[in-house]
Structures are given as structure tokens and as C-alpha cells.
Amino acid sequence: MPQTTRPSRRRAPRPGTGRFLKAAAVLSTAALALTACGGDAAGGDDGTATLRFVWWGSDARHQATQEMIDVFEEQNPDIDIVPEFVDWSGYWDRLATQTAAGDAPDVMQMDLMYIREYAENGVLLDLSDVDMSQIPEDLRQSGQTEEGTWGIPHGLTALSIAANKDLFAEAGIELPDDATWTWEDLKAKALEFEEKTDHYGLTSLTATMTLELWLRQHGQQFLTEDGQLGWEPEDAVSYFEMYKDLADSGALPETSVIAEDQLPSLDQTLTAKNQTAMAPWWSTQLTAISGASGSEFVPLRLPSVTGSAEDAELWYKTSMFFSASSKTEHPEEAKKFIDFLVNSKEAAELAMTERGMLANQEARDHIYPMLSDQEKIVADYITAIEPELGDPVPIPPQGISDFQNLNFRYDLEVLFGRQTPEEAAKNMHAEMKSALG
The missing domain is CATH 3.40.190.10 (Periplasmic binding protein-like II)
Structure with a gap:
């Protein structure tokens, strides 16, 4: 009421x-x-x-x-x-x-x-x-x-990597240059934490925003202006391959930990409990995360394929x-x-x-x-990121209310090894297309 x-x-x-x-x-x-x-x-x-x-x-x-x-x-x-x-x-x-x-x-x-x-x-x-x-x-x-x-x-808000500045300082690890880093640099930084500390370097990638960002960086649209999918199954294969490579390299926690970290309230996440150095969050959530954790966080740009912030294809979200x-x-x-x-x-x-x-x-x-x-x-x-923003994201169509849960489900299918990147991309595309009618 x-x-x-x-x-x-x-x-x-x-x-x-x-x-x-x-x-x-x-x-x-x-x-x-x-x-x-x-x-x-x-x-x-x-x-x-x-x-x-x-x-x-x-x-x-x-x-x-x-x-x-x-x-x-x-x-x-x-x-x-x-x-x-x-x-x-x-x-x-x-x-x-x-x-x-x-x-x-x-x-x-x-x-x-x-x-x-x-x-x-x-x-x-x-x-x-x-x-x-x-x-x-x-x-x-x-x-x-x-x-x-x-x-x-x-x-407004924007996608970011929430970096726990206090954990970086305690470990003696330098914060990355987020204007020039690539996805490989992100993996290397996460592995550095895994090797030198008892903290996770990175938790997971946020569905569906990371997928959308990845598609944009590869010249595709997640959704078109007329409310349809702007990509084909083969366009998402590289996203799942990148995600699986992060997991296989040891840059991510065990998949069961990733799954569990999506369920709790913000103050019970690995990020807010100071158990991970980096995690994707909307930038405006950093204040709540900082308050819950007692640590200082800095928002970093998401990596790009080329190592140029102008190619990161970030966007403002209302x-x-x-x-x-x-x-x-x-x-x-x-x-x-x-x-x-x-x-x-x-x-x-x-x-x-x-x-x-x-x-x-x-x-x-x-x-x-x-x-x-x-x-x-x-x-x-x-x-700072305004001059680097990519094209605006089209207003979402009806039928996408469960896309995040759907994307996350296929992320886990790949990370658990139950589906190949090709299978997950094909099946996820079919479900999303059906949801849009």
C-alpha cells in the first residue's frame, strides 16, 4: 500500500x-x-x-x-x-x-x-x-x-568498473590507466590481485550492459531504433569467449561464487564486503557501495578493444x-x-x-x-567521459524486462561449461527475439 x-x-x-x-x-x-x-x-x-x-x-x-x-x-x-x-x-x-x-x-x-x-x-x-x-x-x-x-x-549514470582504492593501496598494486586499458589489461590486473592477495581481482561482468558494450565496441547495436535486436548470434560468440577466458585464466572467482554474488542486497555483495578489487557497477551506485564497505571507490571506464577511451563506446543512462x-x-x-x-x-x-x-x-x-x-x-x-561517449542507446522496446536475467543465465551456462559460446549465443538470441515478438 x-x-x-x-x-x-x-x-x-x-x-x-x-x-x-x-x-x-x-x-x-x-x-x-x-x-x-x-x-x-x-x-x-x-x-x-x-x-x-x-x-x-x-x-x-x-x-x-x-x-x-x-x-x-x-x-x-x-x-x-x-x-x-x-x-x-x-x-x-x-x-x-x-x-x-x-x-x-x-x-x-x-x-x-x-x-x-x-x-x-x-x-x-x-x-x-x-x-x-x-x-x-x-x-x-x-x-x-x-x-x-x-x-x-x-x-543519469554510466557503466563503470568500481575499483576499491583502499584494496589497491594495501596490495601495493597500481590503479590501471582506464583511458588506455584493454580487456586483456583488465584480465592481467585481476590476475595480479589473485597472485598477490587473498582478494578477488574481479567478480563478474554485468548483464546485459557488458554484452551491449561489447557489441557496440564491435560495431553492432544491442537494440535498433525500431526495437529489434541489432546483432546476430555470431556477433555474441566473442563476448562469451572473452568471458570464459577470464574464468579459465583464474581472473574470476569460481562460477558458483559468481552465481551467489547476484542474489544478495548491495551491502552483502563481494564488492561491499571488501572481498574484490574490481566489479562492474553503475557509477551512481559507488556512493552506496562506499558507505556499506567503509572503503573509497573510484569509477573506471570499461576497457576497450583498442586501448583508446574514445573506442570504449560508453553511454549515459537515465x-x-x-x-x-x-x-x-x-x-x-x-x-x-x-x-x-x-x-x-x-x-x-x-x-x-x-x-x-x-x-x-x-x-x-x-x-x-x-x-x-x-x-x-x-x-x-x-x-570526464562525456566527450568520449558513443552513440545514444535507443529507447528500449516492450518485451525486454527479463533480458538481464536471461543474459545472466546464459553467462552461467558458458561459465559452468554446460553450453559452448556458440550454443549460448544462438539460444540467447532466439529467446530475446521471441520476447520482442
């Missing part, structure tokens, strides 16, 4: 940027057709416009968001925001149910995984006239289709959007509220990095002096 009371402030891992997204209900077109049957919160007797606003997140996010609401209402006494929040695991089922019943909230937190699905089924309001001038073009495109703008990015219902009775007020959340300095000071590093460059610069040392390291990484 949604909560409306203010919880105590505490920091916790961000559910929306976890390494493996939990499965959520996929909306059916038939269910969405029911959205025309209902309406959203109307205005009050005193002429105020009432907007329901729903989001997922930790207690710290709930507290910060309520404070943002309070400031907005003070500045806009004719708009009343009714907060609703749930945890990540129940968010999408509840939103799908509300939408099917014609009871969608006016403003909602939206994830990259589902934005096309909701947009193509007519659930979302076109936000093309909301100011995004301070948001990088790559991120703007992540919430857009040819028909309109369906989400305004609030936070950690989450703000969207509005196409059925809201107050579209202009909804846009005004979203504009405040994304573009105002007051909201930036309250949000800080709770929803990821701020996508708005001006807002990010404004809060930079207020960030912790660890957060500044992440902010610097986000800024």
Missing part, C-alpha cells in the same frame, strides 16, 4: 539502478485501453489543482521528495501535490493496475525499461514543451520517440524520468511540477544524488560543492 507519512532519513541502495532488475508485470494493450474510463485527481473546492504523484525508492528518497513537494506547494499555493510511494518490487504491478482501472497518477516516476511501453499504449502525456536545455542531448533522446517526449530525465498521465485533468500544472523537479535549484539542493547524479548540468554544478568526496568522484567521472 502507498505511504504518505514522512519516514526517517537514511541512505539506502537505489532500487532503480540495481545490477539485476526485478521482473515486473508487462502492460497489455487491452488493459491500457481501459485508461479512457477514468480520471485523475480533480481540483479542490477552493480552485486548487490537485496532482497525485507516485514514486518508488528508499526512505531517504521519500523524505527528500516530500521536502521538494513542500517547497513547490509554497511557491504554487494553487497546486496541491498528493504523495504516494511504494517500494520497487510493488511499483510496476500497482502502476499497471491503476492505469488499467483509469486511475493513473497525474505525475509518476518512470524507468527506462518501461517508458516506451507506457508511451506507445497512450498512457503518457507529451512533455515536449518542458525545458530540457540543460540536459545532455543523449539523455533527452532516451525519453523520446518520433511522436513526442514522454519522460524528462532527472538523474537513472529515472518524471512522466505525466495523458488523462490528467491538469496537464499544465503537471508540466510545471516536473519542470520544478528537474530544473529548479531548490529541488536540486533537496534531491542531491538520491535519484542519481543530476541530469541537469546547471543543477549539478550548483550542488557540486555540497556533495560528499565520494559523490564528487562520481560527478567528475560523469563529466
Whole structure:
């Protein structure tokens, strides 16, 4: 059930940027057709416009968001925001149910995984006239289709290798030059830890992001603009071969350890327990990892095939959007509220990095002096890689909600030796293609 009371402030891992997204209900077109049957919160007797606003997140996010609401209402006494929040695991089922019943909230937190699905089924309001001038073009495109703008990015993140700086120092091992290293260099650095310490050098490779990065570095797309697979089975064989080579060389833990490390909460992972020197994580997760481990982490670029950062093909990922219902009775007020959340300095000071590093460059610069040392390291990484970014990643199509779990399953099939790289690539491609219809 949604909560409306203010919880105590505490920091916790961000559910929306976890390494493996939990499965959520996929909306059916038939269910969405029911959205025309209902309406959203109307205005009050005193002429105020009432907007329901729903989001997922930790207690710290709930507290910060309520404070943002309070400031907005003070500045806009004719708009009343009714907060609703749930945890990540129940968010999408509840939103799908509300939408099917014609009871969608006016403003909602939206994830990259589902934005096309909701947009193509007519659930979302076109936000093309909301100011995004301070948001990088790559991120703007992540919430857009040819028909309109369906989400305004609030936070951003990028794939990184989280390197435990304290473990490197204790072992007397130099941090790699992430602007020039290759996948072979990554293996060599992991093996150096295996040989000199009792820590793992590297844990695993994050599905599906590492696969997508590998395909991009080899001139392929994971997904095309029209929502189809942009690669053939033979294109993924080298990815599985590279992964298996890491395992066979001893650069990775035993496969059973890799499998177990995907199950616990963030604070129980090998990374947060200071048992590995390096692991792929989204950059904005480093602050939570540092807090859980008590160690300092630095984000490193993922390796490239050529040894040039310009060929690493990294990209900015929107950690989450703000969207509005196409059925809201107050579209202009909804846009005004979203504009405040994304573009105002007051909201930036309250949000800080709770929803990821701020996508708005001006807002990010404004809060930079207020960030912790660890957060500044992440902010610097986000800024440093911008000139090196590859092409934007297309907005995901419907049907990919289980791709991460599917990819990870085939990773294990190869690492356990139950399937060859060729077999895994062929079977995984077939399952993904089927899921996309």
C-alpha cells in the first residue's frame, strides 16, 4: 500500500539502478485501453489543482521528495501535490493496475525499461514543451520517440568498473590507466590481485550492459531504433569467449561464487564486503557501495578493444524520468511540477544524488560543492567521459524486462561449461527475439 507519512532519513541502495532488475508485470494493450474510463485527481473546492504523484525508492528518497513537494506547494499555493510511494518490487504491478482501472497518477516516476511501453499504449502525456536545455542531448533522446517526449530525465549514470582504492593501496598494486586499458589489461590486473592477495581481482561482468558494450565496441547495436535486436548470434560468440577466458585464466572467482554474488542486497555483495578489487557497477551506485564497505571507490571506464577511451563506446543512462498521465485533468500544472523537479535549484539542493547524479548540468554544478568526496568522484567521472561517449542507446522496446536475467543465465551456462559460446549465443538470441515478438 502507498505511504504518505514522512519516514526517517537514511541512505539506502537505489532500487532503480540495481545490477539485476526485478521482473515486473508487462502492460497489455487491452488493459491500457481501459485508461479512457477514468480520471485523475480533480481540483479542490477552493480552485486548487490537485496532482497525485507516485514514486518508488528508499526512505531517504521519500523524505527528500516530500521536502521538494513542500517547497513547490509554497511557491504554487494553487497546486496541491498528493504523495504516494511504494517500494520497487510493488511499483510496476500497482502502476499497471491503476492505469488499467483509469486511475493513473497525474505525475509518476518512470524507468527506462518501461517508458516506451507506457508511451506507445497512450498512457503518457507529451512533455515536449518542458525545458530540457540543460540536459545532455543523449539523455533527452532516451525519453523520446518520433511522436513526442514522454519522460524528462532527472538523474543519469554510466557503466563503470568500481575499483576499491583502499584494496589497491594495501596490495601495493597500481590503479590501471582506464583511458588506455584493454580487456586483456583488465584480465592481467585481476590476475595480479589473485597472485598477490587473498582478494578477488574481479567478480563478474554485468548483464546485459557488458554484452551491449561489447557489441557496440564491435560495431553492432544491442537494440535498433525500431526495437529489434541489432546483432546476430555470431556477433555474441566473442563476448562469451572473452568471458570464459577470464574464468579459465583464474581472473574470476569460481562460477558458483559468481552465481551467489547476484542474489544478495548491495551491502552483502563481494564488492561491499571488501572481498574484490574490481566489479562492474553503475557509477551512481559507488556512493552506496562506499558507505556499506567503509572503503573509497573510484569509477573506471570499461576497457576497450583498442586501448583508446574514445573506442570504449560508453553511454549515459537515465537513472529515472518524471512522466505525466495523458488523462490528467491538469496537464499544465503537471508540466510545471516536473519542470520544478528537474530544473529548479531548490529541488536540486533537496534531491542531491538520491535519484542519481543530476541530469541537469546547471543543477549539478550548483550542488557540486555540497556533495560528499565520494559523490564528487562520481560527478567528475560523469563529466570526464562525456566527450568520449558513443552513440545514444535507443529507447528500449516492450518485451525486454527479463533480458538481464536471461543474459545472466546464459553467462552461467558458458561459465559452468554446460553450453559452448556458440550454443549460448544462438539460444540467447532466439529467446530475446521471441520476447520482442
